[in-house]
Amino acid sequence: MEQTRRRVLRAIGASGLAVFAGVSGAQQTTTTGGGGGSERAVGIRAIHAIPGGPNVDVFIDGDPVLQDVAFKDVSDYLEVQPGEYTVQVTPTGQGQGTALLEEQVTLEAPLDYTFAAAGTPDNPESFVFEDRNEIPSGNRVSVRAVHLSPDAPAVDIAADGDLLVEGLEFGNASQYVDLPAGSYTIEVRPAGENQAVASTDVTLDGGTVISMFAVGLLQTNNDAEALDLVTAVDSGGEGTTTTQEGTGTETTGAGTTTTQSS
Secondary structure (H helix, E strand, O other): OOOOEEEEEOOOOOOOOOOOOOOOOOOOEEEOOOOOOOOOOEEEEEEEOOOOOOOEEEEEOOEEEEEEEOOOOEOOEEEEOOEEEEEEEEEOOOOHHHOOEEEEEEEOOOOEEEEEEEEEOOEEEEEEEEEOOOOOOOOEEEEEEEEEOOOOOOEEEEEOOEEEEEEEOOOOEOOOEEEEOEEEEEEEEEOOOOOOOEEEEEEEOOOEEEEEEEEOEOOOOOHHHEOEEEEEEEEEOOOEEEEEOOOOEEEEOOOOEEEEOO
């Protein structure tokens, strides 16, 4: 499967955290200035995928845009004009002078983006992925996987036992795969193996674009940091319902609900 990793951003500081995140909801947007011009706005959101990482505040061109962002949060899309932006990330409440990350990010129309903070608190890594904003026709859904678990090997992704993605490595996103709308059991497996290390039951609405993020640690005794599937709506649809079965799963996005079963 061809990977769609776009770019790695440099994290500053040994315990730095790079993130551009907040509370979720894919089709809701917030607009900020900068970049110049009157072109189509670019959408950018983020996921905080550093297990054990601190909560953070985010600044764009010196303006505070997000506060107290926690692990596994996925932000709404933030609308900005195409161009270059300076992004600073700081420990929550400590101000720009304590920036853990300061980076120039170039955003191009008509694309949308996900900024992912991954790795570990001692070795954070940041990635930017291009998101699909074209809604699939008919009663179909477009799905991709993003591997953000720092200690997991390359993985396969299966839906109802059929492989959708093979050999996806850390820091990479798969291509989008079109499926009929409906209910599926999604499994994350070590590449080439049949035993799942995480799974979730999902109901996917037609006319929706979905990203499924594998986050957290494969080897840990801390349930809050364990390998998890976080599902977000990239575009379209009324939402996605995820039922937690045995392994942790969180779902985020416009009109999305999460049901947990014991």
